[in-house]
Amino acid sequence: MNGEGLTVRDLRVTFDGFTAVDGVDLDIHPGDLRFLIGPNGAGKTTLVDAVTGLVKATGSARFAGQELLGRPVQKIARTGIGRTFQTATVFEELTVLQNLDIAAGAGRGVWTMLRRRKDVPEPVEKALETIGLSALRDRPAGVLAHGQKQWLEIGMLLVQDVRLLLLDEPVAGMSHDERQATGELLQRISEERTVVVIEHDMDFMRSFARSVSVLHSGRMLSEGTVAEVQADARVQEVYLGRATEPAPSAPVASTQEA
Amino acid sequence: MTTTVTPTAPAPAQPSAPSVLTRLRVPGGFLLGAVLLLGVAPLVLPDFRLSLLAKYLCYAIVAVGVSLAWGRGGLMVLGQGVFFGLGGYAMAMHLKLADAAATGQTLPDFMQLYGTSDTLPWWWKPFGNPLFAIAMTVLLPMAVAAVLGFFVFRRRVKGAYFAILSQALAAALAIWLVGQQATTGGTNGLTDIQGFFGYDLNDPVNQRTVYVIIAAALLLVMALARQLFVSRFGELLVAVRDSEERVRFLGYNPANVKLVAYVVAAGMAGLAGALFVPAVGIISPALIGIVPSIGFVIGAAVGGRASLVGAVLGAIAVAWAQSTLSDAFPAAWTYLQGLLFVLAVGFLPGGLASLATVVRNRRTRPTGSGETA
Numbered sequence: 001m002n003g004e005g006l007t008v009r010d011l012r013v014t015f016d017g018f019t020a021v022d023g024v025d026l027d028i029h030p031g032d033l034r035f036l037i038g039p040n041g042a043g044k045t046t047l048v049d050a051v052t053g054l055v056k057a058t059g060s061a062r063f064a065g066q067e068l069l070g071r072p073v074q075k076i077a078r079t080g081i082g083r084t085f086q087t088a089t090v091f092e093e094l095t096v097l098q099n100l101d102i103a104a105g106a107g108r109g110v111w112t113m114l115r116r117r118k119d120v121p122e123p124v125e126k127a128l129e130t131i132g133l134s135a136l137r138d139r140p141a142g143v144l145a146h147g148q149k150q151w152l153e154i155g156m157l158l159v160q161d162v163r164l165l166l167l168d169e170p171v172a173g174m175s176h177d178e179r180q181a182t183g184e185l186l187q188r189i190s191e192e193r194t195v196v197v198i199e200h201d202m203d204f205m206r207s208f209a210r211s212v213s214v215l216h217s218g219r220m221l222s223e224g225t226v227a228e229v230q231a232d233a234r235v236q237e238v239y240l241g242r243a244t245e246p247a248p249s250a251p252v253a254s255t256q257e258a
Numbered sequence: 259m260t261t262t263v264t265p266t267a268p269a270p271a272q273p274s275a276p277s278v279l280t281r282l283r284v285p286g287g288f289l290l291g292a293v294l295l296l297g298v299a300p301l302v303l304p305d306f307r308l309s310l311l312a313k314y315l316c317y318a319i320v321a322v323g324v325s326l327a328w329g330r331g332g333l334m335v336l337g338q339g340v341f342f343g344l345g346g347y348a349m350a351m352h353l354k355l356a357d358a359a360a361t362g363q364t365l366p367d368f369m370q371l372y373g374t375s376d377t378l379p380w381w382w383k384p385f386g387n388p389l390f391a392i393a394m395t396v397l398l399p400m401a402v403a404a405v406l407g408f409f410v411f412r413r414r415v416k417g418a419y420f421a422i423l424s425q426a427l428a429a430a431l432a433i434w435l436v437g438q439q440a441t442t443g444g445t446n447g448l449t450d451i452q453g454f455f456g457y458d459l460n461d462p463v464n465q466r467t468v469y470v471i472i473a474a475a476l477l478l479v480m481a482l483a484r485q486l487f488v489s490r491f492g493e494l495l496v497a498v499r500d501s502e503e504r505v506r507f508l509g510y511n512p513a514n515v516k517l518v519a520y521v522v523a524a525g526m527a528g529l530a531g532a533l534f535v536p537a538v539g540i541i542s543p544a545l546i547g548i549v550p551s552i553g554f555v556i557g558a559a560v561g562g563r564a565s566l567v568g569a570v571l572g573a574i575a576v577a578w579a580q581s582t583l584s585d586a587f588p589a590a591w592t593y594l595q596g597l598l599f600v601l602a603v604g605f606l607p608g609g610l611a612s613l614a615t616v617v618r619n620r621r622t623r624p625t626g627s628g629e630t631a
Contacts, residue, residue, distance in 0.1 A: 106509030
């Protein structure tokens with residue numbers, strides 16, 4: 001019911017001598033809504049890349065009693081981990097419905113695959129409603145607005161039935177109302193699943209985070225509740241002395257619309 | 259949540275609810291194609307034209323597979339000559355053995371001329387069995403594609419590298435065949451095929467029967483491809499083509515998806531090669547090497563590789579243009595062929611099948627800056 005936790009120990013990722021993630025420990029408890037923040041180049045996305053198998057890493061990342069490191073991407077996905085990307089990645093030429101149907105189908109047998117989809121699977125129908133795209137189900141995903149694409153991606157993770165969602169800047173480029181709606185959606189999702197959000201928008205983090213981890217130069221700088229992290233002197237230092245207003249590289253993100 | 263959804267997306271051109279007309283479009287089109295191919299063409303075309311059409315339809319069968327693997331799967335299959343050749347040689351080997359047996363010989367004519375031994379090579383022997391030979395025309399290409407695809411897709415070879423690898427393989431097979439004159443007929447190939455499972459191929463009536471078999475095979479292969487296109491597999495294949503990495507994060511192994519498309523396309527090319535032999539009476543290295551392998555995809559590219567009907571009509575049209583123009587301007591055809599390929603792939607990726615959509619989009623967006631041609 002409460003998703004599944006993620007335990008990362010001494011995770012290291014090195015690209016050609018450059019250490020992007022430098023010995024990170026991270027404990028995400030089941031049902032958490034964790035925000036992962038930090039300045040550009042802190043290693044947030046690389047951390048998620050390592051956990052989902054996109055880049056090679058040393059150390060350990062355990063989920064649902066299994067070691068993730070060293071396994072191929074699709075095997076890690078099948079343990080119940082889903083992720084999104086900074087740029088919304090949906091199948092542009094397929095319809096919203098087809099996108100969701102594919103996301104729901106990794107466990108389908110040969111016979112089902114070789115036949116046409118007769119009706120809409122129930123989880124897909126439910127996800128369409130949850131992400132508010134029911135009316136647009138037959139549109140190609142490529143014509144959706146930016147925010148709608150990001151919701152579609154979240155919907156794909158829901159029908160994929162993952163227990164851990166790793167979302168890379170899910171509200172980038174969204175309007176204020178869209179951010180609010182997305183945050184509420186994430187809170188609802190985290191009642192049944194574990195959610196980790198990489199984010200630059202501090203207002204968004206303050207409104208919706210249940211706990212926060214701050215990364216800096218590939219290391220874990222601070223962890224705790226929003227208040228604890230904001231009171232941490234080291235965090236304030238990293239964000240250039242802006243004591244309670246850590247707003248790093250993307251100040252425009254909070255006002256700009258796609 | 260629903261209150262935040264803003265309908266900013268442009269309205270699609272197609273109606274949301276399929277009308278009776280759109281639902282009948284596919285079976286109606288299929289029926290029309292069947293009537294034209296099996297009814298009208300044999301009635302109105304003289305023997306010579308009909309046997310030419312039979313040859314074009316073989317290319318169209320290859321194009322159906324190209325449409326699946328390249329159009330839907332994004333695999334630039336520039337080496338279909340390999341599979342066409344395997345199917346063609348498997349069929350021709352059987353027919354040569356049958357021809358020889360009909361005149362009381364144990365060896366095909368070319369082996370008696372160039373052979374170094376009085377006995378049949380061991381790998382020829384099973385092809386004396388008609389059922390084995392027919393099965394091999396499709397299974398052998400599929401098996402080769404399966405082994406090749408397994409390694410290639412797992413190692414994530416794609417794009418131009420995959421295309422070059424395919425080309426190299428087609429060249430390698432052609433060169434190997436040329437070098438084995440005593441057992442494969444060398445440069446000449448397997449020629450002068452007389453009979454087709456007991457029927458004399460020089461008899462025009464039997465040639466017409468061969469045409470009907472080929473036309474029926476094309477319709478069958480199209481129906482199979484159509485089912486794959488509209489199936490969940492077809493949707494997944496497009497997803498793999500457009501964003502392989504994303505598919506992987508959904509828990510699928512894209513290598514397996516591509517492998518299925520590649521193997522099915524190889525089987526279709528093999529079938530086409532096998533049917534080509536009785537239609538034309540010959541299979542040779544020149545028909546399966548690099549140039550013909552490119553030729554196999556040009557028709558699909560011109561007609562529209564992602565569209566089944568586009569690929570088939572394109573293949574027939576280009577094959578027709580080739581036999582018409584290459585007689586009149588033998589030197590110019592190769593250049594024209596290359597030009598067609600570049601134009602289609604570079605400027606009209608959807609082929610002629612997408613022309614209507616491209617024109618319509620331009621009309622509705624007259625200020626659009628995208629130059630397509």
